[in-house]
Amino acid sequence: MRASFPHMGNIHLLMSDLLERLEVEYIVAPPTTTKTLEIGVRHAPEFACLPLKITVGNFIEALDTGADTLLMAGGTGPCRFGYYAETQKRVMEQIGLDFSMVTFESPAAHPAMFVKAFKTIAPDKSVLQVWRALKTSFxxxxxxxxxxxxxxxxxxxxxxxxxxxxxxxxxxxxxxxxxxxxxxxxxxxxxxxxxxxxxxxxEREVLKIGIVGEFYMLLEPFVNFGVERWLNEHDVYLERSVYLTDWIGPSRRNPVLGVSDADVGRLAHGYLSHHVGGEGQATIGHTMKYIEEGFDGIVHLLPFTCMPETIAKTIFPRLARDMDIPVLSFVIDEQTGKAGVITRLEAFLDLLWSRRRAKGGVRELVAS
Amino acid sequence: MRGYLGIDVGSVSTNLVMLTEDDEVAASVYRRTRGQPIVAVQDGLQELATQLPEDVEVAGAGTTGSARSLSGVIVGADIVKNEITAHAIAAKHVVPDVRTVLEIGGQDSKVILLRDGVVIDFAMNTVCAAGTGSFLDHQSARLGIPIEEFGGYALKSEAATQIAGRCSVFAESDMVHKQQIGHRLEDIIYGLCKALVRNYLNNLAKGSELAAPLVFQGGVAANAGMKRAFEEALGEAIVIPEHFNVMGAIGAALLAKASMAGGRRTSFKGFCVSDLVYDTSNFTCKGCANTCEIVKISIEGEVLARWGSRCGKWEVEERVSAAKA
The missing domain is CATH 1.20.5 (Single alpha-helices involved in coiled-coils or other helix-helix interfaces)
Known part of the structure; x- marks a missing residue:
């Protein structure tokens, strides 16, 4: 058996560490490139979201480079992510690929299935050994x-x-x-x-922007055109609403984010009082948190056809008006071009600097 | 005379403006880009020079539009700015208390909201051409009516024909259908204007308050039918600035002036760039499976700029602007 898994930001570092601890043979799929995207778009359903398309591409490239067992996370709730392992499996079976797929369901919702998945990939390891490996890798x-x-x-x-x-x-x-x-x-x-x-x-005067939205769009620089680096390099301090470990294993502390999902959810209550799947409610909640902390603006990333984030997006015009905060949403799919994204980001920064200056900041829109 | 040069190179038109030190338009050029931005800028500069006195001195130059980086390298711009900001600055210059800018160009359209002179929100269409000048152009050609007369026809309409404006392909088939069952041309043309306005308002202005004073600019503002359709839809008078079709270039010139405030020397290369031979070439990087297309712009063997790579390893760009924001 040779396992592999899809890319998403730094997840390959975490997965490699875990699989080595469990003594599972694995390969890291070739890095996500436009070729990955092309393969995914060719085979995945057109109206699935971009993350599904790219991860199908990752899997196919992994199989091409010698993997035979594909690891994927499962999920529950209104976001389609929970079906993705099954969808990917069927897409790849239909094109005649030979592989086996192991789905890791949420340990909280389906503990028995979670344990069974580890038994499949590491049959010699006891539950205790798996638990220790998970803890250290985490x-x-x-x-x-x-x-x-x-x-x-x-x-x-x-x-x-x-x-x-x-x-x-x-x-x-x-x-x-x-x-x-x-x-x-x-x-x-x-x-x-x-x-x-x-x-x-x-001493440099910088803008503070909170970047919120769907987890894959935030974590994977290939799909978000490296927006974080671009913003940072244009004098923007960033806080982000999703980090990998807090997302995989949410806890009361969420040590990276420093705020629990429940508290973030509560912050959203004025606009969205219940969970709508994915990060829909968290997007609103984190936005409220950034506003409280005096941030200059919000950048919101979502894949085209993403239901939870579309709900958040439709809330933003009212929230932005009420709270006097500029929000820029990017709906991204394989058709999105970088030039359009950069033009809007540039204009958004101009807007934020002008507001800052109108409120008494010193930096001119055009620095001489 | 001394003045500031603004250049707006869009997908359809290339516009150049020379502003005097009192911000008056001394000369302006509006021409087609025809897919050749470098030639358009060179020819545009030459044309602009013929409208200007011999002793003209360019104290600063700015570029904007989708080819802003390229044209910035070509002319040696002091500032390179996105077209949203450039249009907002120009509109505010003409109508200082403007609160809404409606801009429809050849291949994109935008709405910009200002309050107390500060841009508070904007939107730009993404992949749809249904609300833009190219579509009107195409339809005028199909109907055999010069685009300049399109608006006049729309004004003669007494009962606009309903046209589906959601998509330019559907709009066209709907127009053909309405022609075939005997609707008057005037009514169809005005119906098309109304459909474009509806599409623009639904796509771009979703949920935002389009408050007066409203300024309508971009090439499509030449179309009186579009102005009428906007006024009917919004119930407000629309202001069309005198130089509506070169507002992006005016904005770039104003930005150039602001960027020179500290007594900087301009990096503008002079009107002679019209006579230089710029060499552009491209190749596909084989460094990884991204297979990025790298574009190189050089002059007499010296590389002026190179861009197009995802990872940034090929990027060379003259620092055309010290202003980052």
């Missing part, structure tokens, strides 16, 4: 997330373009090699130090 994954969060906060101030990104990537590299808890802690401290050593211009 702790490591959390460090990746915390580094990324720090990156989004610091990069806007960097003196040399690209220096923070380079430090972050070096940090990921260090972290990837760490195995034991002690090594992980040491590597994390070292990676954090690398980031904190990057020369910064703390």
């Amino acid at each position: 702790a490591k994954g959390r460090c990746f997330d915390l580094l990324e969060k720090r990156l989004l906060q610091l990069r806007a101030y960097e003196v040399a373009p690209g220096s923070t990104t380079a430090a972050y990537e070096a940090g990921l590299e260090l972290m990837s090699k760490a195995k034991s808890r002690e090594q992980i802690d040491a590597a994390y401290a070292e990676a954090l130090a690398l980031l904190d050593e990057v020369p910064l211009d703390r």
